[in-house]
Amino acid sequence: MAAEVEAEPVVASENALEWVQKDKRRFLHAVYRVGDLERTIKFYTECLGMTLLRQRDIPEEKYSNAFLGFGPEDSHFVVELTYNYGVDKYDIGTGFGHFAIATEDVYKLVENVRSKGGKVTREPGPVKGGTSVIAFIQDPDGYIFELIQRGPTPEPLCQVMLRVGDLDRSIKFYEKACGMKLLRKIDNPAYKYTLAMIGYDDEYKSTVLELTYNYGVTEYTKGNAYAQIAIGTEDVYKSAEAVDLVTKELGGKITRQPGPIPGINTKITSFLDPDGWKTVLVDNADFLKELQAE
Numbered sequence: 001m002a003a004e005v006e007a008e009p010v011v012a013s014e015n016a017l018e019w020v021q022k023d024k025r026r027f028l029h030a031v032y033r034v035g036d037l038e039r040t041i042k043f044y045t046e047c048l049g050m051t052l053l054r055q056r057d058i059p060e061e062k063y064s065n066a067f068l069g070f071g072p073e074d075s076h077f078v079v080e081l082t083y084n085y086g087v088d089k090y091d092i093g094t095g096f097g098h099f100a101i102a103t104e105d106v107y108k109l110v111e112n113v114r115s116k117g118g119k120v121t122r123e124p125g126p127v128k129g130g131t132s133v134i135a136f137i138q139d140p141d142g143y144i145f146e147l148i149q150r151g152p153t154p155e156p157l158c159q160v161m162l163r164v165g166d167l168d169r170s171i172k173f174y175e176k177a178c179g180m181k182l183l184r185k186i187d188n189p190a191y192k193y194t195l196a197m198i199g200y201d202d203e204y205k206s207t208v209l210e211l212t213y214n215y216g217v218t219e220y221t222k223g224n225a226y227a228q229i230a231i232g233t234e235d236v237y238k239s240a241e242a243v244d245l246v247t248k249e250l251g252g253k254i255t256r257q258p259g260p261i262p263g264i265n266t267k268i269t270s271f272l273d274p275d276g277w278k279t280v281l282v283d284n285a286d287f288l289k290e291l292q293a294e
């Protein structure tokens with residue numbers, strides 16, 4: 001009898017880990033804070049070519065959101081900007097890397113950014129130690145966007161780069177807890193870093209997480225500007241079960257138990273990875289309902 005009681009949760013959790021690998025997942029949005037919503041909307045639409053998809057104001061909670069991207073939210077990864085009433089400055093910290101935009105002509109996009117008063121922090125040209133043509137620009141709050149020259153793609157908002165302290169631990173975490181695949185790992189010893197592209201689909205067709213390990217660096221500051229990425233799932237309860245199991249092995253923790261958000265009823269669960277980066281898993285059907293209601 002005792003043996004049966006002990007065995008049950010283990011079997012359930014192992015099923016959850018297998019289930020995660022078959023779940024229907026996709027990156028929905030990156031959430032971060034900005035000091036002036038109108039200023040950022042203007043910059044993203046005029047300099048970067050994004051479309052303003054929706055806006056909402058929640059006066060009871062003293063914040064507003066704006067969603068922007070390169071296509072509709074039901075099929076594209078987008079940015080969700082948060083403006084907290086009265087807060088005009090945030091600390092980005094050292095751990096957050098950048099968002100990346102794929103474009104057919106980096107030189108042209110950089111010129112557009114510059115002509116509209118945007119800040120170019122790295123001129124276009126081949127990446128150090130490689131051949132891809134890239135550039136870096138900075139938005140009005142100091143968030144970095146990497147511009148990457150590529151052929152046409154259905155998802156120009158193609159990467160979220162986060163720095164991590166142990167790359168193999170992070171890869172294992174996102175594979176097991178989130179069902180992502182390791183798409184590419186590149187070591188660049190000349191510049192003392194290793195990158196891993198991980199995600200749910202081809203990195204040239206959909207958004208990926210780019211994890212960067214700088215040799216010997218295990219700690220970064222998080223600041224208070226960047227918040228989290230949101231990922232769609234068919235079942236937040238099973239998802240949380242898997243995450244819980246993986247955090248016991250690799251670190252990290254569940255920060256919100258699975259369940260509906262009061263008032264909105266969208267089911268979510270959220271957690272921190274072993275470096276403290278936050279992810280929110282959102283019920284796919286609830287998310288689509290939310291989009292239709294707006």
Ligand SMILES: N[C@@H](CCC(=O)N[C@@H](CS)C(=O)NCC(=O)O)C(=O)O
Nearest residue numbers: 097122126127128163191193212214
């Ligand atoms: N130390 C870098 C490592 C990552 C890195 O160097 N990435 C490449 C892009 S994949 C880069 O920024 N290269 C700079 C350049 O080519 O100027 C960091 O933490 O950002």
